[in-house]
Amino acid sequence: MNILAIDWGNALDVVGFSLTMVFVLLVMIVFVLNIFSRVVAPKVRMPKTPSVNNPVSAPSSEKEYVKEHLPAGDSAAIAMALYLYYEEAHDEESTVITIKTVERRYSPWSSKIYGLNNLVK
Amino acid sequence: MKTKKIIFILIAFLYASISANVSAQTVENPDSSAIVATTSQVSTSETQQINEPTSGPTYVVHSFINFIKSTGFANINWQTIIMIFIACVLLYLAIMKQFEPLLLLPIAFGMLLTNLPGAGLFNADLFAGGHVHWESFVDKGGLLDYLYLGVKLGIYPCLIFVGVGAMTDFGPMLANPKSLLLGAAAQLGIFVTYLAAIGLGFTPQESASIGIIGGADGPTAIFLTSKLAPELLGPIAVAAYSYMALVPVIQPPIMRLLTTKKERAIRMKQLRIVSKKEKIIFPIFATAFISLLLPPAAPLVGSLMLGNLMKESGVVERLSKTVQNELMNIVTIFLGITVGATATASAFLNLQTMEIMVIGVLAFSFGTAGGVLLAKFMNLFTKEKINPLIGSAGVSAVPMAARVSQVVGQETDPGNFLLMHAMGPNVAGVIGSAVTAGLMLTMLS
Numbered sequence: 001m002n003i004l005a006i007d008w009g010n011a012l013d014v015v016g017f018s019l020t021m022v023f024v025l026l027v028m029i030v031f032v033l034n035i036f037s038r039v040v041a042p043k044v045r046m047p048k049t050p051s052v053n054n055p056v057s058a059p060s061s062e063k064e065y066v067k068e069h070l071p072a073g074d075s076a077a078i079a080m081a082l083y084l085y086y087e088e089a090h091d092e093e094s095t096v097i098t099i100k101t102v103e104r105r106y107s108p109w110s111s112k113i114y115g116l117n118n119l120v121k
Numbered sequence: 122m123k124t125k126k127i128i129f130i131l132i133a134f135l136y137a138s139i140s141a142n143v144s145a146q147t148v149e150n151p152d153s154s155a156i157v158a159t160t161s162q163v164s165t166s167e168t169q170q171i172n173e174p175t176s177g178p179t180y181v182v183h184s185f186i187n188f189i190k191s192t193g194f195a196n197i198n199w200q201t202i203i204m205i206f207i208a209c210v211l212l213y214l215a216i217m218k219q220f221e222p223l224l225l226l227p228i229a230f231g232m233l234l235t236n237l238p239g240a241g242l243f244n245a246d247l248f249a250g251g252h253v254h255w256e257s258f259v260d261k262g263g264l265l266d267y268l269y270l271g272v273k274l275g276i277y278p279c280l281i282f283v284g285v286g287a288m289t290d291f292g293p294m295l296a297n298p299k300s301l302l303l304g305a306a307a308q309l310g311i312f313v314t315y316l317a318a319i320g321l322g323f324t325p326q327e328s329a330s331i332g333i334i335g336g337a338d339g340p341t342a343i344f345l346t347s348k349l350a351p352e353l354l355g356p357i358a359v360a361a362y363s364y365m366a367l368v369p370v371i372q373p374p375i376m377r378l379l380t381t382k383k384e385r386a387i388r389m390k391q392l393r394i395v396s397k398k399e400k401i402i403f404p405i406f407a408t409a410f411i412s413l414l415l416p417p418a419a420p421l422v423g424s425l426m427l428g429n430l431m432k433e434s435g436v437v438e439r440l441s442k443t444v445q446n447e448l449m450n451i452v453t454i455f456l457g458i459t460v461g462a463t464a465t466a467s468a469f470l471n472l473q474t475m476e477i478m479v480i481g482v483l484a485f486s487f488g489t490a491g492g493v494l495l496a497k498f499m500n501l502f503t504k505e506k507i508n509p510l511i512g513s514a515g516v517s518a519v520p521m522a523a524r525v526s527q528v529v530g531q532e533t534d535p536g537n538f539l540l541m542h543a544m545g546p547n548v549a550g551v552i553g554s555a556v557t558a559g560l561m562l563t564m565l566s
Contacts, residue, residue, distance in 0.1 A: 006319055006320065006322075008319075010325070011315070011316055011319045011325065011328075012316075014315070014325065014329075014564055014565070015312045015315060015316060017560075017564070018312065018557060018560045018561065018564070019308070019309075019312055021415075021556075021560055022305050022308055022553060022556055022557055022560065023302070023305050025411065025414060025415070025556055026301045026302060026304065026305040026549070026552070026553065026556070027301075027302065028410075029298070029301055029407065029410065029411075030298040030299060030301050030302065032406070032410070033295060033298035033301075033403075034298055036399070036402070036406075037295070037298070037393075037399065040396060040398050040399050040402065072391065
């Protein structure tokens with residue numbers, strides 16, 4: 001196979017055009033998404049720093065913020081708990097303690113009497 | 122005594138099958154037989170009918186030989202034995218090593234079925250020349266031929282994409298749109314492999330189908346190959362899914378080689394919250410935008426976004442669950458078996474397959490390198506640094522590639538959580554490979 005005999009020009013054209021197009025298209029989507037996120041993205045209200053004039057209002061707004069957006073650590077803990085629950089990785093006990101009596105009931109199928117006395121005549 | 126009996130039966134069976142094989146060859150090659158080589162006008166089958174006894178011990182022997190001739194054992198050859206062996210190896214990898222078992226198991230079993238001589242489950246000649254020979258379907262079509270129509274007509278990959286879309290969360294990508302660029306850079310593997318395949322003497326259509334292995338996206342690879350080079354579907358599907366299972370082995374050395382310890386330890390800013398409105402509008406916008414710009418990509422992108430819209434809208438919970446589970450599972454079975462069925466001895470046991478397997482690794486490696494290197498390049502200009510390890514997740518393979526980024530990142534800094542950051546390029550890679558497939562279709566079909 002002679003590598004020089006291959007039409008490399010055409011192959012490189014395909015590669016160059018395709019690669020450029022993929023980037024152009026995705027850059028355009030990035031551009032649109034950036035504009036889009038500014039318009040549609042939820043406005044996150046940051047907790048106000050406690051002011052000197054109104055020190056009481058600060059903790060309430062912080063509470064409100066925490067109520068709306070869980071801290072990352074809490075989210076991670078909830079996620080882990082859910083994961084363990086759904087994967088059934090957590091060892092669950094029945095919490096009922098019973099003493100099971102093992103009783104050997106009489107049965108003619110296991111009786112020694114029949115086995116010993118029914119001799120072949 | 123019992124062992125002797127078994128040995129005797131085995132010898133008798135072997136003798137019968139060899140004699141049946143020899144007689145079958147004699148009928149096939151009239152030149153080698155003195156009886157059949159006569160110049161009489163009587164056809165071979167007629168001669169057989171005349172010579173065949175109708176009763177007595179000779180009749181029993183003849184019937185037995187005919188039965189042996191009709192079995193697959195009489196028609197087995199070394200290529201078939203190798204293919205059955207390969208199918209068993211793939212089954213072993215799927216069951217014991219759990220290499221992408223959901224797809225590798227049906228693919229391997231399809232390969233086993235298609236290589237059983239005489240079963241006639243799959244007839245490649247019904248799809249010869251790249252189109253379906255409908256007129257022969259009723260007479261010759263086997264079970265797998267009918268199921269294969271879903272691959273041939275591009276139905277299964279799109280249905281799989283509906284399920285993939287319903288299981289995908291575009292949130293991390295919407296929170297960090299720059300990750301789309303990493304998804305684009307990871308398509309580098311497709312183009313490098315395309316050039317390598319051209320260099321090895323493949324046609325541009327075949328090269329594009331081989332290159333798409335680098336997209337690490339099974340349905341896209343099958344979709345493009347079924348359109349451009351259907352004769353290579355078996356080897357390409359096996360290579361794509363095998364290497365996808367080997368992502369945790371292939372990617373980490375390349376990632377470590379291209380990054381410094383300091384870069385691997387970069388902690389990224391927590392992603393912003395993405396509203397439901399954004400998640401609903403994105404699939405509609407992306408479908409319209411990409412499909413208008415690149416119509417051949419519409420089936421894949423449209424299916425992906427339809428599934429995602431079902432999930433994000435929250436109003437069709439039942440449909441969303443169905444496409445994620447039942448539909449996806451059913452189509453996976455059909456897709457796997459039929460793709461495996463295309464791996465017949467004549468299509469699989471050749472130098473081309475070996476070449477595809479070798480350059481398939483190249484595709485994955487360059488895809489990984491492309492993503493990592495672009496992330497490093499972006500760090501030169503951006504204020505908020507990106508951990509280059511998330512670039513490797515741009516090679517689709519959702520979510521395994523993202524998990525690899527997380528694992529390699531935690532080797533350097535155990536407190537660094539890159540998973541959600543890596544999911545952005547990961548889902549961007551799915552879009553990127555669908556777009557690349559659409560471009561290849563536009564230019565080469």
